[in-house]
Amino acid sequence: MFERRLYYHIDWALLIALLALCALGVAMVFSATAGSASTSRMYVTQLYAIAIGLGAMVVTLTIDYRAFTDKSHLIYLGLLAALLYVIFLGDVQMGARRWIPIGSFNLQPSEFAKVGVALVLAKFFGENRGTPNWGDLALAGGLTCLPLALIAKEPDLGTAVTLVPVFLAVAYLAGMQMRILGFLFAACIVAAPLAWQFALKDYQKTRISTFLDPSQDAKGAGYQQIQARITVGSGGIQGKGFRQGTQGQLRFLPVAHNDFIFSVLAEEQGFAGVIVALGLYLFVILRALESARLAKDRLGSYLVLGVLASFTFQVVYNITMSAGLAPVKGLTLPLMSYGGSSMIATLAGFGLVLNVRMRRFTN
Amino acid sequence: MAMIEDRRRLGIRLAVLQYMITVLFAALAASFWLLQVVQHDKFKEMAENNHQRTLPLRAPRGVVFDRDGKVLVENRHSFGISIVREHTRDLDRTVRLLSEVLGMEESRIREIVDRHRREPSYRPIPIVQDATLAQVAAVTARRLDSELPDVVVEPVPTRRYPGTMAAHLFGYVGEVNDAQLSDGEGLKSGDVVGQAGIEKVHNAVLMGEDGARRVVVNSVGREIRTLEQEEPIEGKRVQLTIDADIQRSVEDAFKATPFNGAAVILDPRDGDVLAFASLPAYDPNAFAAGIDRTTWNQLNTDVLRPLNDRAIQGTYSPGSTFKMAVGLAGLEEGVISPETTVYCPGHANFYGRNFKCWKRGGHGAVNLSRAIEQSCNVYFYTVGNQLGVDKINKWATALGLGVKSGIDLPNERQGLVPSTEWKRERLKEKWYAGETISVSIGQGQVSVTPVSMAVYAATLANGGKRVTPHLLKAVDEGQGWKPIPPPPPEPVIDISADKMEAIRDGMWRVVNAGGTGGRARIANRDVAGKTGTAQRISNQGRLAAGRTSVNLRDHGWFVFFAPRENPTIAGVVFAEHGIHGGNAVRIARHVLDTHFAKQDGLPLPPPPTDLQLDMSDAFASPVESPH
Structure with missing residues (x-):
């Protein structure tokens, strides 16, 4: 199954960049959590997650991606089943049902939904020739919205929203006409006030309104945002040093090891560390785009872009948020934030990216 | 064809994405630059304020x-x-x-x-x-x-x-x-x-x-x-300079009486304040941790005015205790000699007005020390009349009356010994010679604070050196006790010690012969002193107000020193509404007992329980309620 010569076509540069980001993440998770006895072992858990993720990557890398897309409808159905299971029988943590307990691990199916949707959309558009018409788009949209609705129901609006870029990116690459894109964009603008009125919960509205003016609730919802800005800004050029950050170490920054891991990096490693991390992420994204361009078939391009879309969206949004420049939302930073499911799913996704590039010469 | 077309479009669209993402990351880097480099100082300060x-x-x-x-x-x-x-x-x-x-x-x-x-x-x-x-x-x-x-x-x-x-x-x-x-x-x-x-x-x-x-x-x-x-x-x-034992003896003695008042006890040699009391007192501990409003209001509205420091802020008529000042003035100004006698028939006429002595039958012929012993009014009327008010003022001031003592306590008030100049300036009026007669026996406008009376007693005790009472004996600035030298005595006027002998003799007789200070007599201690009664109101007025009103009772004074030669203690006891000077003597007695017991290394006397006070209020027989 795994032909020896494929080994030479593995994109080592991308893989090294990914591992560098993982290592940076582990270091920051350690810094943010080692101070407290109850969390001091988190970095070990994170290392396990990376190991498992690399195992998953080997699997997604070894098997020809076309085999995955061929079976994508089964994967997709499996995911829907898992999401349904979570909604009815999942573990409740912090007011949401998001997890399936497996031993000491908690599996979060929504993280895997991103890869699943990327697979199914790649297959869908890959099989379709020519410019997708309204019917195609509606069908693909439906395929995206089904898991999206289930995830939103958990509720986990943040993760649910990351599926939207997957659809848009793949559809865009598949040749969706720009005016349709423009139309969808306009529709969103029209829908926003309606969503505000009917769909959003109060806490979600507060998050958005305090983002626009954090000082209106400086000690409540705006607190995290102000603290994030202070954390980042006080880091300066050089940073305060490893484990020397005051904002993260003294818990002025909430969920530092998770949503705000990048703020911890900015505080302790300064602008220098920020540039390194931003550079690594940019390299990963551009390198993956390169894979999409080099892919042997459209299916491969779409798959790469599908995986990349949710990743890029999450990276950009989380980093913006960790500088206090976007509303606070429970979106983690892929590869760096603490979290097993996200790590495994992300590495598995990049396994597919490597897979496509590696097999660009095979038939 | 379509395949190639597809590829081309795909390449363009990917390139667009590439640029978009690069721009996005550049924007992110710029944002971090703004926060971390441009605005760093502001956020650094905010972070420090945080933690x-x-x-x-x-x-x-x-x-x-x-x-x-x-x-x-x-x-x-x-x-x-x-x-x-x-x-x-x-x-x-x-x-x-x-x-x-x-x-x-x-x-x-x-x-x-x-x-x-x-x-x-x-x-x-x-x-x-x-x-x-x-x-x-x-x-x-x-x-x-x-x-x-x-x-x-x-x-x-x-x-x-x-x-x-x-x-x-x-x-x-x-x-x-x-x-x-x-x-x-x-x-x-x-x-x-x-x-x-x-x-x-x-x-x-x-x-x-x-x-x-x-x-x-x-x-x-x-x-x-x-x-x-x-x-x-x-x-x-x-x-x-305070001696806790003497201080306690003063307060214990007052506690054995129903009186409030004040006492200031000095070492007449240098003006060290051995004890200083004003009653009723308050509890300073109530202030130590921020006084609550109820307690504060109570202290301020209490009719007995516990916050008022009677010893330095209360001014009272000195009554007969003033007579030594008039005697000294007579001697120093050459108006009398110690042997000069005055005949007291029980009253005397000055400027067409009859002034009574407290003893209806009169004292007969008395010299200075007997006049002090018997507190004969007619003697001092006569001397005061010959002196005139300004000379009385001069020598009373030399003894520390009518001026501030200079004690290191805040808001000391000044008493008053009138003079022609004072009357001209303050009341824009001429002094009438008849007014001098009342002044001669410590009445009229004369008023003194207890602390100035203590200086008076100390000056009489040490033979004319007007000491400044002071409270600080030593300060430890880190290298052990550093003594604070006593402030120099007030060099107002030289008082000749020998002329004072007759006065000191009179004060000794008050206690040790037939005078009103007999209760302070201690064998071999030669206590000297003088009682006084400060009228609160004219006797006619008191009759009108009702006989029993405690607030209108006379105040009792006792100024004293001991022993007569080389005295080691001098002071004053002021018993507010104490009726007689004799009641003040009873308080002073306990203080003196304590002082001498301590000096001799003997056990200190226990707090007195019964001072055998004289509570008879004989104001009804007007002038005959003496001292």
Whole structure:
């Protein structure tokens, strides 16, 4: 199954960049959590997650991606089943049902939904020739919205929203006409006030309104945002040093090891560390785009872009948020934030990216 | 064809994505540059404000000792509870919670907070200055629950006074007020400074220097570690001239009577104040940790005026105790000699008006010392009339009357010995010679403070050296006790000691012969003294007001020194509404007993229980209620 010569076509540069980001993440998770006895072992858990993720990557890398897309409808159905299971029988943590307990691990199916949707959309558009018409788009949209609705129901609006870029990116690459894109964009603008009125919960509205003016609730919802800005800004050029950050170490920054891991990096490693991390992420994204361009078939391009879309969206949004420049939302930073499911799913996704590039010469 | 077409479009669209993402990341990098480099200073300061706090370390005030090294005023550990608004998330909530936890009224806390509203928000606003253990425990528990991150509990050294003992002498401490802030150097809002007594006068010596502790706190206000600590410097230790045993004997003796009043006991050799009392007293401990309004209002509205320091602020008519001053003036001005006699028939006529002696039958022929012993009015009418008021004024001033004593206590009032100049300036009137007659026996406009009477007694005792009473004996500036030299005596006028002998002899006879001071007679101690009665109101007036009104009773005086040769103690006892000078003598007796017992190393006499006071109020026979 795994032909020896494929080994030479593995994109080592991308893989090294990914591992560098993982290592940076582990270091920051350690810094943010080692101070407290109850969390001091988190970095070990994170290392396990990376190991498992690399195992998953080997699997997604070894098997020809076309085999995955061929079976994508089964994967997709499996995911829907898992999401349904979570909604009815999942573990409740912090007011949401998001997890399936497996031993000491908690599996979060929504993280895997991103890869699943990327697979199914790649297959869908890959099989379709020519410019997708309204019917195609509606069908693909439906395929995206089904898991999206289930995830939103958990509720986990943040993760649910990351599926939207997957659809848009793949559809865009598949040749969706720009005016349709423009139309969808306009529709969103029209829908926003309606969503505000009917769909959003109060806490979600507060998050958005305090983002626009954090000082209106400086000690409540705006607190995290102000603290994030202070954390980042006080880091300066050089940073305060490893484990020397005051904002993260003294818990002025909430969920530092998770949503705000990048703020911890900015505080302790300064602008220098920020540039390194931003550079690594940019390299990963551009390198993956390169894979999409080099892919042997459209299916491969779409798959790469599908995986990349949710990743890029999450990276950009989380980093913006960790500088206090976007509303606070429970979106983690892929590869760096603490979290097993996200790590495994992300590495598995990049396994597919490597897979496509590696097999660009095979038939 | 379509395949190639597809590829081309795909390449273009991917390139678009590439550019978009690159621009996006450039924008992110620029944002971080803005936050971390351009605005770094601002955020750095905000981060420091977040996690660093400066907590004051209160310096204890200097411990106060008596002349024998006994501790009089010390400090105890107590806890203060304050709000630091800098760390407040919701002031209303804090106030509400705190009122619940402390059992205080919300409006009261709000009032305190409002009073300090203009101060910088990092400065703690003291809500409770001497918290009970229950309050400390309750607040600490809430802090551990992170409910009150903006409330600090800090150890505060608080003054501990020996009850009401020498209350007016020690004074009290309190939070610095606006007036003191504007003219005191180095004082800052929230400081505790002396507000009365030696605490006020010697505040600069007694007050320490607060230290500070800079600590790191976490997001819920819990202290993580100390960054730096500047130790507080304790106020200097102070030794007073006060003798705690004598002080106690004065207060014990007063307690055995129904009288209020004052007493000032001096060492006549140098003006050391051995005891200083004003009664009724207050408890300075009530002020030590911030007085509550109820107690403060009570103290202020009390008709007995406990906050009033009678010893330096009360001015009273000296009555017969003034006669020594008139006698000395007569001798010094050559109007009389010790042998000069005056015949007392029981009354005398001056300027067409009849002035009575207190003894209806008269004293017959009396010389100066007998006149003092018998307190003969006619003798002093005669001498005073020959002297004129200005010469009386001159010699009374030389003895310390009608002027401030200069004691190191705040707000001393000045008594009055009238003169023609005084009357011209103050009342724009000419002095009538007839007025001098009343002045000659310490009545009329003459008024004195108890402390000036003590100086008077000491000057008579030491043969004419007008000492300045003072309270500071030594200060410890870190290298052991450094004695404070007594202030030099007032060099107003030279008084010849030999001329004073007749007067001192008269005072000795008051106690040891047939005078009114017999109760102070102690074998071989040669106590000398003079009683006096200060009329509160004319006898006619008193009859009109009702005989039994305690408030209108006469005051009793006793000025004394002992022993007659080389005296070691001099002073005055003033018994407010004490009816007779003799009652003041009974109080002084216990003080003298204590003094001599201590001098001889004998056990001190126990507090008196029955002083056998003379409570007969014989005002009905007008002039014959003497001294």
